[in-house]
Structures are given as C-alpha cells and as structure tokens.
Amino acid sequence: MNAPAQYILALDTATEACSAALYVQGDMTSTCQVDPRGHARNILPMIEELLNGAGLAIRELNAIAFGRGPGSFTGLRIAAGITQGLAFGAGLPVIPVSTLATLAQGSDNDEVLAAIDARMHEVYWGAFRRDRDGVMQPVVDETVRPPDRVTCPGQGEWQARGSGWKTYGEALNNHCTGRIVQYEPDALPHAADMIPIALQLYRQGRTVSAEQAVPIYLRDQVVQTPSKSSIPLP
Template sequence: MTAAADRILALDTATEACSAALYVQGDITSRCLVDPRGHARNLLPMIEVLLSEAGLKLQQLDAIAFGRGPGSFTGLRIAAGITQGLAFAAGLPVIPVSTLATLAQGADNDAVLAAIDARMHEVYWAAFSRDRDGVMQPVVEEAVCPPDRVTCPGRGEWQARGSGWKAYGDALNNHCTGRIVQYEPEALPHAADMIPLALQLYRQGRSVSAGQAVPVYLRDQVVQTAKLESK
C-alpha cells in the first residue's frame, strides 16, 4: 500500500469529450469540452487554468491520472502523450485508469453496463459494481465485441451508460430485456469521475512510471496499425 495522494491531475480524451480535473485535498475542480477534433488544442489550456486557479505548479502534484482506454485511437494517443510529457518533466508517477470504469463511475446506479461505440459494428464494454468505498469495480472485464454478444451478468438490474447504447441500443438489449432500469446513451467519460478510481489505484500502489503511460486499445488490428505507422 502507498500513502494517500493529496493532489492529482486527471486527463481524458478517449471519446468526443476532452476533460481535465484537479483533486486537491478533497476538492475537485474540472473543465470539459465536447470537441472531437480539438483535443490536442484544448487539453493543455485546461490544465494550465486548473493549476493556476489552485495556485499550484505541476511539480507539487502527487501524480497524473489519464484515461488509458479503450476509446478513440487518436484520443488515447493524445492523453497518453501529454501525460507522458508532463510526468517526465515534473518527475511524477502516472495512474492509468480505464475509460469504461470512468464512464461507470459517473452513474447514479451501483451496477452499470458501460459501452462505448467502437465503430466497425462493435462496442467496447464492461460491467461494473460499486464497492463499499463508492468506487466502481469490474464484474465483467472490458472487451470489444459485436453488440449482440453483450450480456447482463447475474440476476440484478443495471444502468446502461455510454455511446454504445446510443449506436446499438436494440442489439445490446438482445440479452438484457427487463434488466436495464436506466439509460444514459449520451453519457461521456469525464475526468472528474476518474478521481475516485485514481485515488484508489494510487493507494494500492498501482501507479506507473511516465514511460509506462500507454493506451489500451483492446482491438488488435488498431495496435498493429499503430506499430506500422511508427515505422
């Protein structure tokens, strides 16, 4: 176990939303903008504003958390790249946080089926349940698959959240009829919702070095494309 963190910066650009949040001794401030093509342009100014308003310098933080995916390939690269650069410069550890867990964390319900449109007639999805500390834990591990293969685990009721439900609602409901009590198909992950997850991971000693701040794509062919582009 690691000592609790007092100051964490969280960043997410995994979907259409670009967001940053700053946790300082129990208080959270944040910025969010839905601008799919503007993540690289918008994220650094958001960070500068949050730090300035808090009267902090980057070096005074305990760690930087970022949405490590799954999500938009380009978006994940932006968050990972900026996180690496800032963490290297300030000598800070990094906390990779699941985008799907962040999406689930923002829900009202304690049991959430989080699904993000993965294009190509597939979804990134996972099932989560809130623990006694109020932090979402995976019940079904994240995966990418056709929407009609998503199932509701167990016997309880679930909240549906994320763009996957907007794009493929009928197919996702094939195996979940009568089990969904609330729908939020417009919901997007937000860096402020990443904070509880990041704090728990930090306490558990699950932060990594800046060089290990890499995206999780889930889709093998995307990873292969990235390797080819880098050559």
C-alpha cells in the same frame, strides 16, 4: 500501500469529450468541452487553467491520471502523449484509468453496463459494480465485440450508459432483456469521475512510470503507442 494522495491531475480525451480535473486535498475542480476535433488544442490550456487556479505547479502533484482507453485511437494517443511528457518532465508517477470504469463511475446507480461505440459494428463493453468505498469495480473483463455478443450479468439492476447504447441500443437490449432499469445513452466519460478511481489506485500502489503510460485499445491490430512528448510544464 501509499499514503493518500493530496494532489492529483486527471485528464481524458478518449471520446468526444475533452476534460481535465484537479484534486486538491479533498476538493476538486474540473472543466470539460465536447469538441471531437479539438482535443489536442484544448487539453493543455485546460490543465494550465486548473493548475493556475489552485496555485500549483506540475511538480507539486502526487500523480497524473489519464484515461487509458478503450476509446478513440487518436484521442487515446493525445492523452497518453501529454501525460507522458508532463509526468516525465516532473518525475511523477502515472495512474492509468479505464475509460469504461470512468463512464460507470459517473452514474448514480451502483451497477452499470458501460458501452462505448467502437465503430465497425462493435462496442467497447464493461460491467461495473460500486464497492464499499464508492468506486466502480469490473464484474466482467473489458472487451470489444459485436453488440449481440456482449457478456450481460444475470443478476442486478443495471443502468445502461454510454454511446454504445445510443448506436446499438436495440441489439444490446435484446441481449440483456430484463436486466436494465435505467438508460443514459448520451453519457460521456469525464475526468472528474476518474478522481475517485485514481485515488484508490494510488493508495493501492497501482501506478506506472511515465514510459509505461500507454493506451489500451482492446483491438489487437492496433499496436502504435505514443512516444515521450516534449511538452512545457505549466
């Protein structure tokens, strides 16, 4: 077990939203922009803005958290590559955080069925329930599959969250009849919602090295991983 982290940077580019958040001794600042084609252009200025606002350098952080997927292949490679470059240069550990768990964490409900449109008539799918520390924990294994083949828990009052519900709502509703009490199909993951998850994972010692900061695609045929980037430290 690690001592509680005092400084954590989080970034996510897994979906249409590009976001970054900075946790500083109990306080948090964040920024987000929905610009699907602008992630590579936007994320580093976001990080620099947050660090400069707090008067911190990358080397002063305890760790960097990033959205490890599932999500857009290109978006995941951007976040992983930038995280690798920053963490390697500063000698920092990395906290990979599930995109689906981040999506669920942003809900006011304690039980969430998170679905992200995976294209190809499939969804990235996960079911999450909030623990006593307020952090979402998986109830089923994350997966990618057709919307009429997801695993829908039989008990609970679930919120349906994410773009998968917007695209495949009818099929998912038919498969999860009677289990859903709220819908938020326009919800997107946000780096600010990664922070509670990242803090818990850091305390538990569940960090990896910069070289191990790779995306989780869920689709087996996707094997490309990012190489270490040469990125100047803010």
